[in-house]
Amino acid sequence: MKTTWSMKSKMLTKGLAVLSMSALMVAILAACGDSSTPPTAEEAGKYEVTPGDPFSAYKDEISVTMGRVTTANPKLPAGDTYENNAYTRLVKDTFNAQITDQFEANGEDYSRQVSLAIASGELPDMMRVDSKDELKELVDNDLIEDLTAIYDQYATDNIKQIYDSYDGRALDNATIDGRLMGLPATSLDSAPTMVWVRQDWLDLLGIQLDADGDGAISLSEVEKTAQEFLERDPGQSGNPVGIPFVNTMNTTDYNGSAYTMLGVASTEGAFPQYWMNGDDGKIVYGSTTEETKQMLGIMAEWFKNGIIDPQFGTRTFDDITALYANGQSGIAFGPWHIPDWGLISAKQMDKNAKFSAYTLEDADGKVNVAHANPSNQFIVVRKGYEHPELAVKILNLFYDKLANDKDAATTMPEAAKYQETGVDGSTRPFNIEVNSATSLLDDYSDVVRGIKGEIGLDEVRTTESKNNIGSIKTYLSDMDTDNVTAWSKYHSRINGVGLIDKLTQENKFVWMTPAFSGTAPSMKQTWANLTKLEQESFIKIITGSEPLDYFDTFVNNWKKQGGDQVIQEIEDEIAAKQ
Amino acid sequence: MKQGKLKARGRLGPGAMYHMMMLPGILFLLIFSYIPMVGVITAFQDYVPAKGMFGSEFVGLKHFMYMFKLPDIAQVVSNTLVIAIGKILLGTMMAIIFSVLLNEIRIKYVKKSVQTIVYLPHFLSWVVLASVVVNMFSLDGIVNQMLAFFGLENINFLGSNTWFQPLIIGTDVWKEFGYSSIVYLAAITSIDPGLYEAAGMDGASWWRKVWHITLPGMLPIILLMGVMSLTNILSAGFDQIYNLYNPVVYESGDILDTYVYRIGLVGRQYSFGTAVGLFKSVIGIVLLMSANQLAKKYTDRKIF
Numbered sequence: 001m002k003t004t005w006s007m008k009s010k011m012l013t014k015g016l017a018v019l020s021m022s023a024l025m026v027a028i029l030a031a032c033g034d035s036s037t038p039p040t041a042e043e044a045g046k047y048e049v050t051p052g053d054p055f056s057a058y059k060d061e062i063s064v065t066m067g068r069v070t071t072a073n074p075k076l077p078a079g080d081t082y083e084n085n086a087y088t089r090l091v092k093d094t095f096n097a098q099i100t101d102q103f104e105a106n107g108e109d110y111s112r113q114v115s116l117a118i119a120s121g122e123l124p125d126m127m128r129v130d131s132k133d134e135l136k137e138l139v140d141n142d143l144i145e146d147l148t149a150i151y152d153q154y155a156t157d158n159i160k161q162i163y164d165s166y167d168g169r170a171l172d173n174a175t176i177d178g179r180l181m182g183l184p185a186t187s188l189d190s191a192p193t194m195v196w197v198r199q200d201w202l203d204l205l206g207i208q209l210d211a212d213g214d215g216a217i218s219l220s221e222v223e224k225t226a227q228e229f230l231e232r233d234p235g236q237s238g239n240p241v242g243i244p245f246v247n248t249m250n251t252t253d254y255n256g257s258a259y260t261m262l263g264v265a266s267t268e269g270a271f272p273q274y275w276m277n278g279d280d281g282k283i284v285y286g287s288t289t290e291e292t293k294q295m296l297g298i299m300a301e302w303f304k305n306g307i308i309d310p311q312f313g314t315r316t317f318d319d320i321t322a323l324y325a326n327g328q329s330g331i332a333f334g335p336w337h338i339p340d341w342g343l344i345s346a347k348q349m350d351k352n353a354k355f356s357a358y359t360l361e362d363a364d365g366k367v368n369v370a371h372a373n374p375s376n377q378f379i380v381v382r383k384g385y386e387h388p389e390l391a392v393k394i395l396n397l398f399y400d401k402l403a404n405d406k407d408a409a410t411t412m413p414e415a416a417k418y419q420e421t422g423v424d425g426s427t428r429p430f431n432i433e434v435n436s437a438t439s440l441l442d443d444y445s446d447v448v449r450g451i452k453g454e455i456g457l458d459e460v461r462t463t464e465s466k467n468n469i470g471s472i473k474t475y476l477s478d479m480d481t482d483n484v485t486a487w488s489k490y491h492s493r494i495n496g497v498g499l500i501d502k503l504t505q506e507n508k509f510v511w512m513t514p515a516f517s518g519t520a521p522s523m524k525q526t527w528a529n530l531t532k533l534e535q536e537s538f539i540k541i542i543t544g545s546e547p548l549d550y551f552d553t554f555v556n557n558w559k560k561q562g563g564d565q566v567i568q569e570i571e572d573e574i575a576a577k578q
Numbered sequence: 579m580k581q582g583k584l585k586a587r588g589r590l591g592p593g594a595m596y597h598m599m600m601l602p603g604i605l606f607l608l609i610f611s612y613i614p615m616v617g618v619i620t621a622f623q624d625y626v627p628a629k630g631m632f633g634s635e636f637v638g639l640k641h642f643m644y645m646f647k648l649p650d651i652a653q654v655v656s657n658t659l660v661i662a663i664g665k666i667l668l669g670t671m672m673a674i675i676f677s678v679l680l681n682e683i684r685i686k687y688v689k690k691s692v693q694t695i696v697y698l699p700h701f702l703s704w705v706v707l708a709s710v711v712v713n714m715f716s717l718d719g720i721v722n723q724m725l726a727f728f729g730l731e732n733i734n735f736l737g738s739n740t741w742f743q744p745l746i747i748g749t750d751v752w753k754e755f756g757y758s759s760i761v762y763l764a765a766i767t768s769i770d771p772g773l774y775e776a777a778g779m780d781g782a783s784w785w786r787k788v789w790h791i792t793l794p795g796m797l798p799i800i801l802l803m804g805v806m807s808l809t810n811i812l813s814a815g816f817d818q819i820y821n822l823y824n825p826v827v828y829e830s831g832d833i834l835d836t837y838v839y840r841i842g843l844v845g846r847q848y849s850f851g852t853a854v855g856l857f858k859s860v861i862g863i864v865l866l867m868s869a870n871q872l873a874k875k876y877t878d879r880k881i882f
Binding site: 111112115116118119121134137140141143239247310311312313314315524525527528529532535536539540543545557561 | 626627644648649650716717718734736737739824825826827828829840841843844845846847848850
């Protein structure tokens with residue numbers, strides 16, 4: 001009896017072991033193979049109430065997962081989240097599509113999430129990628145959907161017009177081997193990095209900046225102001241800090257230029273990180289030019305004298321924003337929209353905070369600017385997602401319908417309320433901008449004429465401008481208002497875009513057209529190292545741990561460690577195109 | 579025939595049951611340590627996730643060559659070694675000293691509370707502790723305020739290539755010495771109290787007792803812990819450094835793990851990342867083997 005039992009038990013254990021082993025193998029195999037084939041656009045149409053219609057809903061609720069780019073201060077109403085807010089509910093109501101977020105992240109963390117998603121092959125159904133590099137890699141790995149036919153079929157005329165306003169360059173950027181692989185964000189042609197200075201502090205200390213009133217100031221004026229702010233601590237923080245910069249220092253993306261030193265570079269005619277045409281017609285990397293060396297010389301001098309934050313290099317983006325909020329620093333380098341999401345924290349902490357926008361002029365009184373890449377961000381759809389057309393539909397909904405619907409307040413009350421109260425645009429399902437090439441100054445003209453009463457609200461082209469007019473009027477009637485949205489819209493539109501408009505009309509800009517903005521083959525291997533080399537060398541020079549002449553060593557190393565080869569490849573590529 | 583088979587199985591019986599109990603452990607090792615080893619192949623390929631491990635193109639030692647050509651690699655390896663060795667030496671010393679001293683405390687609740695307090699940091703993650711450390715050591719942090727009080731110059735600890743390594747080693751020792759002293763305390767308890775009584779009869783001082791009884795008694799454990807920690811000599815603590823470093827201190831703070839993470843994973847150069855990781859493992863094995871041999875040679879004890 002005992003024998004049988006122990007035998008049975010043995011059999012049982014063995015059986016269990018075999019079973020668990022095979023279950024495991026099945027699980028592993030199942031995880032490896034994914035054999036579902038995506039339905040074609042026509043098949044997907046079956047689920048729609050009106051197939052092929054740009055705004056048609058789905059009969060049965062569908063779900064979509066997303067990778068979301070967030071912002072530190074989105075100003076969402078209590079209870080609303082990135083995943084569940086007026087905008088995502090609008091998508092649910094309009095299309096019967098439920099959005100869930102596979103990941104939410106900000107800044108560098110977001111790039112990491114995207115890298116990890118690509119590495120693991122577990123992409124969300126839709127996400128934003130932030131470089132052509134990543135887009136190309138996704139295509140090489142066959143991870144994303146071809147959107148060519150879907151775009152043609154579903155995009156509204158308005159959306160098509162917007163993209164076409166870039167003479168094809170916007171869609172071109174997202175096109176690989178003749179196939180549209182992503183929906184590009186548009187990047188308006190850049191403007192110089194601005195210098196935002198606490199106007200209330202200037203008034204308090206009796207400093208007169210920009211005496212000639214041309215909107216452009218010199219480096220020495222910035223320097224003097226920073227010194228005054230440091231010595232006299234107008235923010236009464238007890239611990240004033242010089243001008244803070246992010247440790248990435250440069251970017252070729254104007255919109256992402258907050259807290260970079262591009263402004264300083266422009267005064268020397270330096271264009272770090274841009275591919276430029278050299279005097280001899282050869283390709284030159286902007287970070288290796290004599291002008292960039294001069295810029296670093298200025299930065300090093302500033303660091304030595306405390307004009308720059310002594311903790312330069314160690315602070316994160318949020319740390320820097322906190323310095324403005326705490327009243328420790330009052331000079332910020334950044335794009336025209338930085339009051340909307342960065343400097344606004346200063347207003348939230350200090351009712352009196354006001355900023356004036358300036359730009360930096362070179363020794364000849366000119367403002368140097370580089371033409372921007374028309375698009376560097378793309379919305380991509382995971383290969384095999386059943387409703388790829390939903391991406392185009394969401395685009396239609398937010399960048400055509402919501403932007404242009406004159407009756408948005410009644411047709412989409414909740415979303416309209418968001419726009420009115422200045423909830424950050426990042427809370428939309430896609431954190432991108434899709435605007436026509438001339439929209440920045442067109443909108444500005446609308447806003448200015450709207451405020452003056454030259455045109456009625458129904459003549460204003462976009463809902464956003466309409467809201468902005470309301471906000472700015474609020475601010476103009478009461479400059480001490482507690483309404484931070486009114487404050488930020490006045491600052492970004494009137495101070496920021498107003499300055500761009502003024503300088504454009506006065507023809508103050510000297511434009512540089514980059515020679516190249518793509519990726520050369522060998523960059524895949526060497527670029528990460530070269531970028532690190534650049535960042536480290538620049539930081540060493542600025543913080544004074546290496547003398548300025550170390551720059552020449554950097555250029556040498558940069559060339560040797562793969563830079564020369566990259567340049568050769570770019571030249572070949574350009575030659576092949578001609 | 580049938581009978582014989584059953585009989586054989588019957589004899590294996592009790593042993594087989596115990597062996598079965600190893601199954602979860604073996605499975606765990608298999609799944610998490612051995613199966614992933616296949617991935618080492620990618621170090622010799624231009625790995626493209628879509629083509630998979632067996633479809634990507636083989637490029638031989640290309641990535642290793644590139645690695646040794648990179649001027650940073652020497653720096654990164656030396657940072658890793660300095661930080662890891664510093665942590666092992668100082669951490670072990672602190673833990674030994676602490677356990678010897680703690681053993682002298684006779685009041686039970688004092689002993690217990692001291693223990694609890696020094697164990698505590700071990701259970702907090704570096705994500706949390708990093709913000710504490712940053713706050714303490716930043717230019718306007720408490721440490722610099724103290725320096726200023728004594729009329730000393732302020733130091734930007736987190737942005738100084740001179741101070742970053744000591745800071746990393748110091749904070750790691752602070753976090754871990756309490757917890758790692760547990761084994762040493764256990765070793766002390768296992769020492770025969772008769773030895774102390776005998777030494778006391780011979781008039782040995784406290785110091786003599788520690789030197790001639792406690793420390794030799796702990797030696798096998800110290801050795802074991804030392805040799806075991808050598809496997810990690812090229813892992814100087816990713817979490818800690820990742821949460822504390824910044825581009826200013828890449829020069830002194832970048833270790834193999836953070837380097838691989840940035841260049842390999844964030845830069846999406848999977849093959850290159852794997853190559854560096856493989857390099858790391860090989861060095862780890864070599865070190866472990868030689869330490870084991872040395873231990874045998876000089877103390878006649880070894881762990882495998």
